[in-house]
Amino acid sequence: MNKQPKYRQVADALRREIDNGTYPPGSRLPSESELSARFDASRNTIRNGLNLLVTQGLVSSSQGLGYEVTKHEVFELNASRFENLEFPQNGDAYSTDVTNAGRRPHQTFRVELTPAPAYVAERLKVEEGSRAVLRFCHRFVDDVPWSTQATHYPEWLVEQGPRLTEPGDIAEGTTRYLASLGIEQVGYFDEISARMPTPEEARLLEIGAGVPVLLWTRTGFSNDRPIRCTVTTFRGDLNRMNYEIGDLSARSENEPQ
Amino acid sequence: MNKQPKYRQVADALRREIDNGTYPPGSRLPSESELSARFDASRNTIRNGLNLLVTQGLVSSSQGLGYEVTKHEVFELNASRFENLEFPQNGDAYSTDVTNAGRRPHQTFRVELTPAPAYVAERLKVEEGSRAVLRFCHRFVDDVPWSTQATHYPEWLVEQGPRLTEPGDIAEGTTRYLASLGIEQVGYFDEISARMPTPEEARLLEIGAGVPVLLWTRTGFSNDRPIRCTVTTFRGDLNRMNYEIGDLSARSENEPQ
DNA sequence: TGCATCAGCTTGTACCAACAAGCTGAGCAA
DNA sequence: TTGCTCAGCTTGTTGGTACAAGCTGATGCA
Known part of the structure:
Protein backbone atom coordinates (compact mmCIF):
# COMPACT_ATOMS: atom_id res chain seq x y z
CA MET A 1 0.00 0.00 0.00
CA THR A 70 4.13 31.66 -0.83
CA LYS A 71 1.79 34.08 -2.51
CA HIS A 72 2.47 35.51 -5.91
CA GLU A 73 1.09 38.54 -7.56
CA VAL A 74 1.77 38.17 -11.23
CA PHE A 75 2.94 41.16 -13.20
CA GLU A 76 1.98 41.31 -16.87
CA LEU A 77 4.47 42.36 -19.51
CA ASN A 78 3.19 43.19 -22.94
CA ALA A 79 6.16 42.20 -25.05
CA SER A 80 4.66 42.79 -28.48
CA ARG A 81 3.92 46.43 -27.67
CA PHE A 82 7.27 47.36 -26.15
CA GLU A 83 9.29 48.56 -29.01
CA ASN A 84 8.20 51.04 -31.56
CA LEU A 85 8.67 54.75 -31.91
CA GLU A 86 5.37 55.58 -30.26
CA PHE A 87 6.38 53.69 -27.15
CA PRO A 88 10.16 53.77 -26.98
CA GLN A 89 11.84 51.25 -24.73
CA ASN A 90 14.59 51.65 -22.16
CA GLY A 91 12.63 52.10 -19.02
CA ASP A 92 9.78 54.04 -20.48
CA ALA A 93 7.48 51.09 -20.98
CA TYR A 94 8.64 49.64 -17.66
CA SER A 95 8.08 52.83 -15.66
CA THR A 96 4.75 53.43 -17.31
CA ASP A 97 3.50 49.89 -16.76
CA VAL A 98 4.59 49.80 -13.15
CA THR A 99 3.15 53.21 -12.32
CA ASN A 100 -0.12 52.34 -14.01
CA ALA A 101 -0.33 49.26 -11.82
CA GLY A 102 -0.12 51.52 -8.78
CA ARG A 103 3.38 50.36 -7.90
CA ARG A 104 6.57 52.31 -7.47
CA PRO A 105 9.34 51.79 -10.06
CA HIS A 106 13.02 52.22 -9.27
CA GLN A 107 16.13 51.34 -11.26
CA THR A 108 19.88 51.49 -11.16
CA PHE A 109 21.84 51.94 -14.31
CA ARG A 110 25.34 51.26 -15.56
CA VAL A 111 27.21 51.59 -18.85
CA GLU A 112 30.43 49.86 -19.77
CA LEU A 113 32.55 48.87 -22.74
CA THR A 114 33.18 45.12 -22.61
CA PRO A 115 34.03 42.19 -24.84
CA ALA A 116 30.83 40.68 -26.21
CA PRO A 117 29.98 37.30 -24.66
CA ALA A 118 29.62 34.43 -27.12
CA TYR A 119 25.84 34.32 -26.77
CA VAL A 120 25.53 38.01 -27.63
CA ALA A 121 28.22 38.06 -30.32
CA GLU A 122 26.43 35.32 -32.19
CA ARG A 123 23.24 37.35 -32.27
CA LEU A 124 24.92 40.65 -33.17
CA LYS A 125 26.92 38.88 -35.89
CA VAL A 126 30.23 40.16 -34.56
CA GLU A 127 33.37 38.35 -33.44
CA GLU A 128 33.24 36.81 -30.00
CA GLY A 129 35.22 39.03 -27.66
CA SER A 130 35.01 42.08 -29.91
CA ARG A 131 34.08 45.21 -28.03
CA ALA A 132 30.50 46.18 -27.38
CA VAL A 133 28.67 48.73 -25.27
CA LEU A 134 26.76 47.20 -22.41
CA ARG A 135 23.92 49.19 -20.91
CA PHE A 136 22.88 47.36 -17.78
CA CYS A 137 19.72 48.01 -15.80
CA HIS A 138 18.63 46.58 -12.46
CA ARG A 139 14.94 47.17 -11.89
CA PHE A 140 12.81 47.16 -8.77
CA VAL A 141 9.09 47.37 -8.08
CA ASP A 142 8.23 48.71 -4.64
CA ASP A 143 11.89 48.11 -3.77
CA VAL A 144 11.60 44.40 -4.59
CA PRO A 145 14.11 43.29 -7.26
CA TRP A 146 12.20 42.58 -10.43
CA SER A 147 14.48 42.15 -13.40
CA THR A 148 17.91 42.71 -14.81
CA GLN A 149 18.34 43.92 -18.34
CA ALA A 150 21.61 43.86 -20.26
CA THR A 151 21.63 45.46 -23.69
CA HIS A 152 24.70 45.12 -25.92
CA TYR A 153 25.33 47.40 -28.88
CA PRO A 154 28.03 46.48 -31.42
CA GLU A 155 31.07 48.72 -31.61
CA TRP A 156 30.40 49.90 -35.17
CA LEU A 157 27.15 51.39 -33.95
CA VAL A 158 28.89 53.50 -31.32
CA GLU A 159 30.85 55.32 -34.00
CA GLN A 160 27.57 56.53 -35.42
CA GLY A 161 25.85 57.07 -32.08
CA PRO A 162 28.46 58.14 -29.52
CA ARG A 163 25.86 58.97 -26.91
CA LEU A 164 25.35 55.24 -26.39
CA THR A 165 28.43 55.26 -24.18
CA GLU A 166 27.19 58.12 -22.04
CA PRO A 167 26.82 56.92 -18.49
CA GLY A 168 23.41 58.50 -17.92
CA ASP A 169 20.01 57.71 -19.31
CA ILE A 170 19.24 58.83 -22.82
CA ALA A 171 16.18 60.92 -22.23
CA GLU A 172 14.33 60.24 -25.44
CA GLY A 173 15.14 56.53 -25.35
CA THR A 174 17.87 54.73 -27.23
CA THR A 175 15.53 53.46 -29.92
CA ARG A 176 14.41 56.96 -30.76
CA TYR A 177 17.95 58.33 -30.49
CA LEU A 178 19.22 55.77 -32.98
CA ALA A 179 16.26 56.45 -35.27
CA SER A 180 17.21 60.14 -35.28
CA LEU A 181 20.59 59.04 -36.65
CA GLY A 182 18.92 57.11 -39.44
CA ILE A 183 19.34 53.71 -37.78
CA GLU A 184 15.83 52.46 -37.48
CA GLN A 185 14.84 49.25 -35.76
CA VAL A 186 12.47 47.63 -38.21
CA GLY A 187 12.05 44.25 -36.58
CA TYR A 188 13.13 42.11 -33.69
CA PHE A 189 13.59 38.50 -32.78
CA ASP A 190 12.56 37.29 -29.34
CA GLU A 191 13.73 34.14 -27.57
CA ILE A 192 12.22 32.99 -24.31
CA SER A 193 13.45 30.22 -22.05
CA ALA A 194 13.37 29.28 -18.38
CA ARG A 195 15.87 27.76 -16.00
CA MET A 196 16.92 27.83 -12.38
CA PRO A 197 18.89 30.95 -11.47
CA THR A 198 22.66 31.04 -11.20
CA PRO A 199 23.92 32.16 -7.77
CA GLU A 200 24.61 35.58 -9.31
CA GLU A 201 21.04 35.88 -10.60
CA ALA A 202 19.64 34.60 -7.33
CA ARG A 203 21.56 37.37 -5.58
CA LEU A 204 20.51 40.20 -7.88
CA LEU A 205 16.86 39.18 -7.97
CA GLU A 206 16.76 37.98 -4.36
CA ILE A 207 15.30 34.70 -5.50
CA GLY A 208 14.88 31.92 -2.99
CA ALA A 209 14.90 28.23 -3.73
CA GLY A 210 12.25 26.88 -6.05
CA VAL A 211 11.78 29.95 -8.20
CA PRO A 212 12.92 29.81 -11.83
CA VAL A 213 14.02 32.76 -13.95
CA LEU A 214 12.43 33.71 -17.23
CA LEU A 215 15.09 34.57 -19.79
CA TRP A 216 14.06 36.94 -22.53
CA THR A 217 16.47 37.71 -25.35
CA ARG A 218 15.50 40.37 -27.86
CA THR A 219 17.66 41.03 -30.89
CA GLY A 220 16.77 44.20 -32.78
CA PHE A 221 17.42 44.61 -36.51
CA SER A 222 17.80 47.53 -38.84
CA ASN A 223 17.26 47.05 -42.54
CA ASP A 224 20.59 45.37 -43.04
CA ARG A 225 21.95 44.04 -39.75
CA PRO A 226 21.43 43.44 -36.03
CA ILE A 227 21.82 46.61 -33.97
CA ARG A 228 21.31 45.40 -30.43
CA CYS A 229 20.80 42.39 -28.22
CA THR A 230 18.92 42.69 -24.96
CA VAL A 231 18.93 39.91 -22.38
CA THR A 232 16.39 40.34 -19.62
CA THR A 233 16.02 38.07 -16.59
CA PHE A 234 12.78 38.06 -14.62
CA ARG A 235 11.59 36.27 -11.55
CA GLY A 236 9.49 33.55 -13.15
CA ASP A 237 6.90 33.52 -10.39
CA LEU A 238 6.16 37.22 -10.52
CA ASN A 239 6.03 37.88 -14.24
CA ARG A 240 4.07 36.83 -17.26
CA MET A 241 4.98 37.84 -20.78
CA ASN A 242 2.26 38.60 -23.29
CA TYR A 243 2.26 38.75 -27.06
CA GLU A 244 -0.58 40.09 -29.16
CA ILE A 245 -0.51 38.87 -32.72
CA GLY A 246 -3.00 39.67 -35.45
CA ASP A 247 -6.37 41.33 -34.99
CA LEU A 248 -7.42 41.26 -31.34
CA SER A 249 -10.29 43.72 -31.45
CA ALA A 250 -12.52 40.99 -30.02
CA ARG A 251 -10.34 40.66 -26.96
CA SER A 252 -10.92 44.07 -25.41
CA GLU A 253 -14.65 44.11 -26.05
CA ASN A 254 -16.69 43.91 -22.86
CA GLU A 255 -13.50 43.42 -20.93
CA PRO A 256 -14.22 43.76 -17.22
CA GLN A 257 -12.29 46.39 -15.25
CA MET B 1 36.70 34.73 6.11
CA THR B 70 23.21 17.38 -17.02
CA LYS B 71 23.42 18.22 -20.69
CA HIS B 72 20.66 20.01 -22.52
CA GLU B 73 19.96 20.20 -26.17
CA VAL B 74 17.65 23.11 -26.68
CA PHE B 75 14.77 22.78 -29.07
CA GLU B 76 13.58 25.93 -30.83
CA LEU B 77 9.90 26.72 -31.18
CA ASN B 78 8.89 29.43 -33.57
CA ALA B 79 5.76 30.70 -31.90
CA SER B 80 4.97 33.59 -34.22
CA ARG B 81 4.84 31.31 -37.25
CA PHE B 82 2.67 28.56 -35.79
CA GLU B 83 -0.81 29.62 -36.57
CA ASN B 84 -2.00 30.69 -39.91
CA LEU B 85 -3.76 28.92 -42.70
CA GLU B 86 -0.56 28.19 -44.59
CA PHE B 87 0.82 26.34 -41.58
CA PRO B 88 -2.13 24.97 -39.64
CA GLN B 89 -1.50 23.95 -36.07
CA ASN B 90 -2.46 20.84 -34.15
CA GLY B 91 0.59 18.77 -34.54
CA ASP B 92 1.48 19.79 -38.03
CA ALA B 93 3.98 22.43 -37.04
CA TYR B 94 5.22 20.17 -34.25
CA SER B 95 5.68 17.12 -36.45
CA THR B 96 7.30 19.18 -39.17
CA ASP B 97 9.69 20.95 -36.83
CA VAL B 98 10.72 17.76 -35.07
CA THR B 99 11.20 15.81 -38.28
CA ASN B 100 13.21 18.64 -39.79
CA ALA B 101 15.48 18.54 -36.76
CA GLY B 102 16.15 14.89 -37.54
CA ARG B 103 14.21 13.67 -34.52
CA ARG B 104 11.27 11.32 -34.27
CA PRO B 105 7.91 12.80 -33.22
CA HIS B 106 5.25 10.77 -31.41
CA GLN B 107 2.04 11.85 -29.72
CA THR B 108 -0.95 10.52 -27.87
CA PHE B 109 -4.29 12.20 -28.19
CA ARG B 110 -7.50 12.44 -26.20
CA VAL B 111 -10.79 14.31 -26.52
CA GLU B 112 -13.28 14.93 -23.74
CA LEU B 113 -16.17 17.15 -22.77
CA THR B 114 -15.40 18.78 -19.42
CA PRO B 115 -16.31 21.80 -17.33
CA ALA B 116 -14.01 24.68 -18.21
CA PRO B 117 -11.44 25.45 -15.49
CA ALA B 118 -11.52 29.01 -14.15
CA TYR B 119 -8.31 29.96 -15.90
CA VAL B 120 -9.67 28.85 -19.27
CA ALA B 121 -13.22 30.12 -18.75
CA GLU B 122 -11.90 33.59 -18.08
CA ARG B 123 -10.04 33.62 -21.37
CA LEU B 124 -12.88 32.10 -23.41
CA LYS B 125 -15.33 34.55 -21.81
CA VAL B 126 -17.66 31.78 -20.69
CA GLU B 127 -19.01 30.86 -17.27
CA GLU B 128 -16.62 28.94 -15.05
CA GLY B 129 -17.68 25.31 -15.08
CA SER B 130 -19.66 25.58 -18.31
CA ARG B 131 -18.94 22.76 -20.69
CA ALA B 132 -16.07 22.88 -23.13
CA VAL B 133 -14.35 20.47 -25.46
CA LEU B 134 -10.87 19.56 -24.34
CA ARG B 135 -8.48 18.23 -26.95
CA PHE B 136 -5.43 16.99 -25.07
CA CYS B 137 -2.12 16.08 -26.60
CA HIS B 138 0.93 14.48 -24.99
CA ARG B 139 3.97 14.88 -27.21
CA PHE B 140 7.28 13.05 -27.34
CA VAL B 141 10.53 13.56 -29.23
CA ASP B 142 12.57 10.39 -29.67
CA ASP B 143 10.28 8.85 -27.01
CA VAL B 144 11.29 11.51 -24.48
CA PRO B 145 8.26 13.42 -23.11
CA TRP B 146 8.36 16.91 -24.53
CA SER B 147 5.17 18.81 -23.93
CA THR B 148 1.52 18.57 -23.02
CA GLN B 149 -1.03 20.63 -24.86
CA ALA B 150 -4.61 21.17 -23.70
CA THR B 151 -6.89 23.07 -26.03
CA HIS B 152 -10.37 24.08 -24.84
CA TYR B 153 -13.12 25.07 -27.27
CA PRO B 154 -16.30 26.72 -25.91
CA GLU B 155 -19.53 24.76 -26.17
CA TRP B 156 -21.21 27.22 -28.55
CA LEU B 157 -18.47 26.48 -31.05
CA VAL B 158 -19.16 22.75 -31.01
CA GLU B 159 -22.66 23.34 -32.29
CA GLN B 160 -21.17 24.88 -35.39
CA GLY B 161 -18.24 22.49 -35.67
CA PRO B 162 -19.35 19.08 -34.39
CA ARG B 163 -16.19 17.36 -35.58
CA LEU B 164 -14.35 19.04 -32.71
CA THR B 165 -15.66 16.30 -30.45
CA GLU B 166 -14.46 13.49 -32.71
CA PRO B 167 -11.95 11.41 -30.85
CA GLY B 168 -9.46 11.21 -33.71
CA ASP B 169 -7.23 13.78 -35.28
CA ILE B 170 -8.77 16.26 -37.65
CA ALA B 171 -6.69 15.67 -40.75
CA GLU B 172 -6.65 19.16 -42.16
CA GLY B 173 -6.08 20.75 -38.75
CA THR B 174 -8.66 22.32 -36.47
CA THR B 175 -7.79 25.84 -37.48
CA ARG B 176 -8.44 25.07 -41.12
CA TYR B 177 -11.55 23.03 -40.28
CA LEU B 178 -13.04 25.94 -38.36
CA ALA B 179 -12.10 28.35 -41.14
CA SER B 180 -14.02 26.16 -43.60
CA LEU B 181 -17.08 26.76 -41.39
CA GLY B 182 -16.59 30.49 -41.59
CA ILE B 183 -14.96 30.78 -38.18
CA GLU B 184 -11.63 32.30 -38.89
CA GLN B 185 -8.94 32.88 -36.31
CA VAL B 186 -7.82 36.43 -37.02
CA GLY B 187 -5.57 36.99 -34.02
CA TYR B 188 -4.23 35.44 -30.88
CA PHE B 189 -2.99 36.43 -27.48
CA ASP B 190 -0.01 34.63 -25.97
CA GLU B 191 0.96 34.48 -22.31
CA ILE B 192 4.22 32.93 -21.17
CA SER B 193 5.27 32.16 -17.63
CA ALA B 194 7.54 29.75 -15.78
CA ARG B 195 7.28 27.85 -12.53
CA MET B 196 8.27 24.60 -10.92
CA PRO B 197 6.21 21.63 -12.12
CA THR B 198 3.32 20.18 -10.15
CA PRO B 199 3.74 16.48 -9.32
CA GLU B 200 1.31 15.73 -12.17
CA GLU B 201 3.38 17.72 -14.65
CA ALA B 202 6.59 16.21 -13.35
CA ARG B 203 5.09 12.79 -14.01
CA LEU B 204 3.85 13.50 -17.54
CA LEU B 205 7.02 15.25 -18.64
CA GLU B 206 9.35 13.01 -16.61
CA ILE B 207 10.96 16.06 -15.10
CA GLY B 208 13.47 15.63 -12.33
CA ALA B 209 14.24 18.11 -9.59
CA GLY B 210 15.54 21.50 -10.60
CA VAL B 211 13.85 21.78 -13.98
CA PRO B 212 11.12 24.39 -14.42
CA VAL B 213 8.22 24.21 -16.86
CA LEU B 214 7.49 26.84 -19.46
CA LEU B 215 3.77 27.61 -19.55
CA TRP B 216 2.43 28.90 -22.81
CA THR B 217 -1.19 30.01 -23.05
CA ARG B 218 -2.55 30.95 -26.45
CA THR B 219 -6.07 32.36 -26.79
CA GLY B 220 -7.33 32.51 -30.37
CA PHE B 221 -9.91 35.05 -31.50
CA SER B 222 -12.36 35.29 -34.35
CA ASN B 223 -13.67 38.67 -35.41
CA ASP B 224 -16.04 38.90 -32.49
CA ARG B 225 -15.01 36.54 -29.70
CA PRO B 226 -12.48 34.03 -28.37
CA ILE B 227 -12.73 30.64 -30.02
CA ARG B 228 -10.11 28.59 -28.23
CA CYS B 229 -7.61 28.54 -25.42
CA THR B 230 -4.52 26.36 -25.61
CA VAL B 231 -2.31 25.74 -22.61
CA THR B 232 1.01 24.10 -23.41
CA THR B 233 3.58 22.97 -20.85
CA PHE B 234 7.19 22.40 -21.91
CA ARG B 235 10.29 21.26 -20.16
CA GLY B 236 11.97 24.59 -19.56
CA ASP B 237 15.48 23.24 -20.04
CA LEU B 238 14.84 21.67 -23.42
CA ASN B 239 12.81 24.32 -25.15
CA ARG B 240 13.13 27.89 -26.28
CA MET B 241 10.26 29.89 -27.71
CA ASN B 242 10.91 32.37 -30.49
CA TYR B 243 8.90 35.30 -31.79
CA GLU B 244 9.66 37.17 -34.98
CA ILE B 245 8.14 40.62 -35.07
CA GLY B 246 8.43 43.17 -37.87
CA ASP B 247 10.84 43.03 -40.77
CA LEU B 248 13.59 40.50 -40.13
CA SER B 249 15.05 40.23 -43.60
CA ALA B 250 18.41 41.22 -42.12
CA ARG B 251 18.39 38.25 -39.79
CA SER B 252 18.55 35.46 -42.33
CA GLU B 253 21.16 37.13 -44.49
CA ASN B 254 24.48 35.29 -44.44
CA GLU B 255 23.07 33.00 -41.82
CA PRO B 256 25.34 30.00 -41.44
CA GLN B 257 23.79 26.58 -42.10
C1' DT C 1 28.97 -20.49 -24.45
C1' DG C 2 25.31 -18.76 -21.93
C1' DC C 3 22.93 -17.59 -17.97
C1' DA C 4 22.07 -16.90 -13.02
C1' DT C 5 23.86 -15.27 -8.79
C1' DC C 6 26.14 -12.39 -5.84
C1' DA C 7 29.71 -9.21 -3.93
C1' DG C 8 30.56 -4.61 -3.82
C1' DC C 9 29.85 -0.34 -5.42
C1' DT C 10 26.42 3.51 -5.73
C1' DT C 11 22.46 6.65 -3.83
C1' DG C 12 17.96 6.68 -0.98
C1' DT C 13 15.56 6.69 3.41
C1' DA C 14 15.32 7.22 8.28
C1' DC C 15 16.71 7.86 12.69
C1' DC C 16 19.49 10.27 16.59
C1' DA C 17 22.18 14.18 18.74
C1' DA C 18 24.12 18.74 19.41
C1' DC C 19 24.88 23.36 18.74
C1' DA C 20 24.44 27.88 15.82
C1' DA C 21 21.68 31.59 14.44
C1' DG C 22 17.56 34.38 13.69
C1' DC C 23 13.13 36.19 15.50
C1' DT C 24 9.62 37.66 19.07
C1' DG C 25 7.60 38.95 23.04
C1' DA C 26 7.87 39.26 28.11
C1' DG C 27 9.77 41.70 31.53
C1' DC C 28 12.93 44.69 33.64
C1' DA C 29 15.47 49.08 33.98
C1' DA C 30 16.02 53.95 33.03
C1' DT D 1 6.84 55.57 28.45
C1' DT D 2 10.84 54.06 26.27
C1' DG D 3 14.37 51.08 25.39
C1' DC D 4 17.25 47.05 26.40
C1' DT D 5 18.08 42.29 27.57
C1' DC D 6 17.14 37.70 27.42
C1' DA D 7 14.41 33.37 27.55
C1' DG D 8 12.32 30.51 24.46
C1' DC D 9 10.66 29.67 20.28
C1' DT D 10 11.92 28.92 15.31
C1' DT D 11 15.01 26.97 11.37
C1' DG D 12 20.08 26.12 9.88
C1' DT D 13 24.26 23.37 10.06
C1' DT D 14 26.99 19.32 10.99
C1' DG D 15 28.13 15.22 12.78
C1' DG D 16 26.94 10.29 13.38
C1' DT D 17 24.59 5.39 12.31
C1' DA D 18 22.00 1.82 10.00
C1' DC D 19 19.74 -0.41 6.54
C1' DA D 20 17.17 -0.40 1.83
C1' DA D 21 17.48 -0.42 -2.99
C1' DG D 22 19.47 0.06 -7.63
C1' DC D 23 23.37 -0.95 -10.76
C1' DT D 24 27.54 -3.52 -12.61
C1' DG D 25 30.88 -6.65 -13.34
C1' DA D 26 33.00 -10.93 -11.75
C1' DT D 27 32.27 -15.53 -10.66
C1' DG D 28 30.88 -19.94 -11.31
C1' DC D 29 27.56 -23.38 -12.65
C1' DA D 30 25.04 -25.80 -16.45
Missing part, protein backbone atom coordinates in the same frame (compact mmCIF):
# COMPACT_ATOMS: atom_id res chain seq x y z
CA ASN A 2 2.26 2.57 1.47
CA LYS A 3 5.12 2.47 -0.93
CA GLN A 4 5.81 6.18 -0.89
CA PRO A 5 8.67 7.12 1.44
CA LYS A 6 7.59 8.94 4.55
CA TYR A 7 9.06 12.33 3.66
CA ARG A 8 7.07 12.24 0.44
CA GLN A 9 3.88 11.44 2.32
CA VAL A 10 4.56 14.46 4.50
CA ALA A 11 5.08 16.68 1.45
CA ASP A 12 1.96 15.35 -0.30
CA ALA A 13 -0.22 15.77 2.78
CA LEU A 14 0.94 19.34 3.28
CA ARG A 15 0.53 20.12 -0.40
CA ARG A 16 -3.06 18.91 -0.30
CA GLU A 17 -3.74 21.07 2.71
CA ILE A 18 -2.21 24.06 0.99
CA ASP A 19 -4.30 23.40 -2.12
CA ASN A 20 -7.57 22.99 -0.26
CA GLY A 21 -7.08 26.17 1.72
CA THR A 22 -6.17 24.76 5.12
CA TYR A 23 -3.01 26.82 4.82
CA PRO A 24 -3.83 29.80 2.57
CA PRO A 25 -1.12 31.87 0.86
CA GLY A 26 0.77 33.96 3.39
CA SER A 27 -0.06 31.72 6.34
CA ARG A 28 2.47 29.80 8.37
CA LEU A 29 2.82 26.04 8.46
CA PRO A 30 3.18 24.24 11.80
CA SER A 31 6.75 24.11 13.07
CA GLU A 32 9.04 21.22 12.29
CA SER A 33 8.67 19.80 15.78
CA GLU A 34 4.87 19.95 15.61
CA LEU A 35 4.89 18.21 12.25
CA SER A 36 7.37 15.73 13.66
CA ALA A 37 4.84 14.80 16.32
CA ARG A 38 1.88 14.78 13.91
CA PHE A 39 3.52 12.47 11.38
CA ASP A 40 5.49 10.44 13.91
CA ALA A 41 8.70 11.12 12.02
CA SER A 42 12.07 12.51 12.94
CA ARG A 43 12.84 16.14 12.38
CA ASN A 44 15.17 15.24 9.51
CA THR A 45 12.41 13.39 7.70
CA ILE A 46 10.05 16.33 8.15
CA ARG A 47 12.73 18.65 6.84
CA ASN A 48 13.17 16.44 3.79
CA GLY A 49 9.46 16.72 3.07
CA LEU A 50 9.34 20.46 3.62
CA ASN A 51 12.39 20.87 1.44
CA LEU A 52 10.46 19.27 -1.42
CA LEU A 53 7.77 21.93 -1.11
CA VAL A 54 10.40 24.66 -0.91
CA THR A 55 12.15 23.56 -4.09
CA GLN A 56 8.79 23.41 -5.80
CA GLY A 57 8.18 27.00 -4.85
CA LEU A 58 5.08 26.33 -2.73
CA VAL A 59 6.50 27.49 0.57
CA SER A 60 9.51 29.45 1.74
CA SER A 61 11.34 29.20 5.03
CA SER A 62 13.29 31.61 7.13
CA GLN A 63 15.35 31.00 10.20
CA GLY A 64 13.55 31.95 13.36
CA LEU A 65 10.25 32.49 11.62
CA GLY A 66 9.11 29.18 10.20
CA TYR A 67 7.63 28.09 6.91
CA GLU A 68 5.27 30.36 5.01
CA VAL A 69 3.00 29.50 2.10
CA ASN B 2 35.03 31.43 5.70
CA LYS B 3 31.52 32.40 6.58
CA GLN B 4 29.83 30.18 4.03
CA PRO B 5 28.54 26.92 5.51
CA LYS B 6 30.48 23.88 4.48
CA TYR B 7 27.79 22.34 2.28
CA ARG B 8 27.67 25.59 0.30
CA GLN B 9 31.43 25.55 -0.16
CA VAL B 10 31.11 22.03 -1.52
CA ALA B 11 28.40 23.10 -3.96
CA ASP B 12 30.33 26.16 -5.08
CA ALA B 13 33.55 24.21 -5.60
CA LEU B 14 31.77 21.58 -7.66
CA ARG B 15 29.91 24.21 -9.65
CA ARG B 16 33.19 25.90 -10.55
CA GLU B 17 34.64 22.59 -11.66
CA ILE B 18 31.57 21.92 -13.76
CA ASP B 19 31.78 25.37 -15.31
CA ASN B 20 35.49 25.17 -16.11
CA GLY B 21 35.14 21.79 -17.75
CA THR B 22 36.65 19.53 -15.09
CA TYR B 23 33.34 17.70 -15.17
CA PRO B 24 31.88 18.19 -18.65
CA PRO B 25 28.18 17.61 -19.42
CA GLY B 26 27.37 13.92 -19.30
CA SER B 27 30.28 13.01 -17.04
CA ARG B 28 29.96 11.59 -13.56
CA LEU B 29 30.90 13.37 -10.35
CA PRO B 30 32.93 11.57 -7.69
CA SER B 31 30.82 9.50 -5.33
CA GLU B 32 29.51 10.88 -2.07
CA SER B 33 32.10 8.99 -0.05
CA GLU B 34 34.96 10.26 -2.21
CA LEU B 35 33.72 13.83 -1.86
CA SER B 36 33.29 13.22 1.84
CA ALA B 37 36.99 12.40 2.08
CA ARG B 38 38.06 15.24 -0.19
CA PHE B 39 36.14 17.94 1.69
CA ASP B 40 36.55 16.36 5.11
CA ALA B 41 32.82 16.49 5.68
CA SER B 42 30.17 13.99 6.66
CA ARG B 43 28.09 12.30 4.02
CA ASN B 44 25.07 14.36 5.10
CA THR B 45 26.93 17.59 4.47
CA ILE B 46 28.09 16.39 1.06
CA ARG B 47 24.53 15.37 0.21
CA ASN B 48 23.31 18.82 1.23
CA GLY B 49 25.76 20.40 -1.18
CA LEU B 50 24.96 18.04 -4.02
CA ASN B 51 21.26 18.59 -3.42
CA LEU B 52 21.79 22.29 -4.08
CA LEU B 53 23.25 21.51 -7.49
CA VAL B 54 20.41 19.09 -8.22
CA THR B 55 17.71 21.64 -7.41
CA GLN B 56 19.54 24.14 -9.60
CA GLY B 57 19.36 21.72 -12.48
CA LEU B 58 23.13 21.37 -12.90
CA VAL B 59 23.38 17.69 -12.05
CA SER B 60 21.00 14.78 -11.66
CA SER B 61 21.38 11.72 -9.49
CA SER B 62 20.20 8.16 -9.73
CA GLN B 63 20.37 5.40 -7.22
CA GLY B 64 23.17 2.97 -7.91
CA LEU B 65 24.69 5.12 -10.61
CA GLY B 66 25.85 8.34 -9.04
CA TYR B 67 25.64 12.01 -9.96
CA GLU B 68 25.78 13.07 -13.58
CA VAL B 69 26.31 16.55 -15.00
